[in-house]
Amino acid sequence: MFVPALLCNSGSDTMVSPASHPLLLTLLLLSHFTFCISYSRPKALLAPISYDESTSLYSINLGNKNSLLLDLENSVFWIDCVNTSYSSPTLSLVRCRSAVCNMASVCNSLICDGGAPPGCSTCYGPPSPVCQNSSCSPPISNSAISTSTTSTLWTDTFPVLSTDGRNPGSIVDVPNFPFACADDLLIRNNSVPAGVVGDAALSQAKIALPSQLAAKLSLKRKFTYCLPATSNGKGVLFFGDSPIVFLPNIDFSNSFQYTPLLTDPSQPDSYMIDITGISVDGVKLNIDLNLLKIKDGTGSTVGGTIITSTERYTQLESSIYDELAREFKAAAHARGIKDAPAVSPFDTCFDGSTVSGTRLGAAVPEIDLSLKGSGGVVWRIFGANSVVSVQDDKVVCLAFLRRKQYETRAVVVGTFQQQDALMQFDLATSRLGFLSSLLGSMATCSDFNFTSSV
Structure with missing residues (x-):
């Protein structure tokens, strides 16, 4: 489980006077130092890339949980919340006109709202993950089929895989991560590889994955990918800054x-x-x-x-x-x-x-x-x-x-x-x-x- 770096701040509030308890101060500093090493933020994250020959599309696996279309043009990370029956104890609705909603303005080849924040949802049926009254409703897209639609914005905790640039590391939980819930319009009719449940938005938008992961985990705002030529092996996507080492031991x-x-x-x-x-x-x-x-x-x-x-x-x-x-x-x-x-x-x-x-x-x-x-x-x-x-x-x-x-x-x-x-x-x-x-x-x-x- 990811522990925020604020737990490792040098200034720590305490009820004990360090001057009057030097031994306790030493133990506290030692344990605090060890704790910070164990729970320091990763410098980079990792996602395997798969190639699907039937669609000629690539997908990534985010934290061994969600298979998502690799999409440079999409700006909002979205998941099909109908067929996947999305639910989570940390799920939280993003209200329209909130700070997170205002950040969700997008402008790519399929969608451009002119910098205006998304509007407010009005539902004409019972509430569901894909429609909540007065919620933030950003436009989302699937570049593979040049199609866009509206959605409902939420935040949740998502697992991602850390890396040292040579191997996978531990799973890191990213809290309060914005994503959109959508119906299955954008993944119908075999328009995405089998098993893909959403879209990994990799554009330059503030709400897209690269900027959000960088902001949440204090990573360098960059990502690097390597697309495999066939479906027989996995490619790799790095978020952040790290060595880029391939077998046998070549750092590129x-x-x-x-x-x-x-x-x-x-x-x-x-x-x-x-x-x-x-x-x-x-x-x-x-x-x-x-x-x-x-x-x-x-x-x-x-x-x-x-x-x-x-x-x-x-x-x-x-x-x-x-x-x-x-x-x-x-x-x-x-x-x-x-x-x-x-x-x-x-x-x-x-x-x-x-x-x-x-x-x-x-x-x-x-x-x-x-x-x-x-x-x-x-x-x-x-x-x-x-x-x-x-x-x-x-x-x-x-x-x-x-x-x-x-x-x-x-x-x-x-x-x-x-x-x-x-x-x-x-x-x-x-x-x-x-x-x-x-x-x-x-x-x-x-x-x-x-x-x-x-």
């Missing part, structure tokens, strides 16, 4: 390149970066760089690059995709790789028998994303993250798609390009740290040691 915490996280005033909860150019095998693409800039002032979000956790393959504005595919084909042909007919949903495919393999994936042209940052920041995409094998490995396709019809960003970075990479979202310094592939170090995202150290 000092291996990051950094690029600023941009802020779009019309979508401040989301994670955006500045791509300044794209190259294939060293050849710079002739693209309209103005497309890569965030436009504002029109009321709609257009241009720029957003990072997602619910789209599988990176989407590109059509002219950018055409230029990438053209240059990738030319570079592939120069390597002796032959074309193959397109395989939906991919437009650019190759004969798998003409593609050899390396420890970094298929031996195909390298794609470089040049990013804003000091000293030249480059996200290099090797074969493991640039092409996908289909039709029993007979065909290899460029794992990029034209952007969806209603998508307004020029680039939407998908999870295929992030798998077996380290992605660190540092909210305190507004920067993204990344290591584009662990494969070059003979590691994968499934190499974290989940054997407990306690």
Whole structure:
């Protein structure tokens, strides 16, 4: 059970005069010191990540209790309180116009309330976990299906797993943690992996998991994840600041390149970066760089690059995709790789028998994303993250798609390009740290040691 750090304050009220009881003072100080060591706050928290092949989505397990969709775009942590019959002795309703409710304003790609606090619920039936009169009712979303709805905000104590960066530690109870109760609208029709009961809101919003965990446990306001490439192993999500150690004993915490996280005033909860150019095998693409800039002032979000956790393959504005595919084909042909007919949903495919393999994936042209940052920041995409094998490995396709019809960003970075990479979202310094592939170090995202150290 987590004990708040205020129990370890140096100034402790006591009815005993230390001056008149020196031996007692020594014993008190010794026991107090030992107590503080035993119950000090963790520096980091841990959650295993699972990949579901049927939905191409990722989920995390929070404190061995709740399986939640990994969602960078959602701002309010929510749980389906209908099918899960949610109940708890520490459950407390959040009233509208309260301080917690005022903090629950959200603005992402699916929802934007303009900074206004959520409204008050009015129920037209008997009270339930998903509807209570005069309660705080924030909007919630599921980015995987681009759907939102309203909810009822509560607080409760939630267990999370601590870590030293090498192994799992003890369970920590986080008190008075805000979350939303919802019906099953956002998880119907197999729209999330089996067993998922809610959404792990990982956006930049004040009420989202990263900021709330940091505030409740005095953690660094950052999180790092590593997405597994298959469903056979677990990836890992760290909250806070710690070593990042994978088997056999490789610490990747000092291996990051950094690029600023941009802020779009019309979508401040989301994670955006500045791509300044794209190259294939060293050849710079002739693209309209103005497309890569965030436009504002029109009321709609257009241009720029957003990072997602619910789209599988990176989407590109059509002219950018055409230029990438053209240059990738030319570079592939120069390597002796032959074309193959397109395989939906991919437009650019190759004969798998003409593609050899390396420890970094298929031996195909390298794609470089040049990013804003000091000293030249480059996200290099090797074969493991640039092409996908289909039709029993007979065909290899460029794992990029034209952007969806209603998508307004020029680039939407998908999870295929992030798998077996380290992605660190540092909210305190507004920067993204990344290591584009662990494969070059003979590691994968499934190499974290989940054997407990306690």
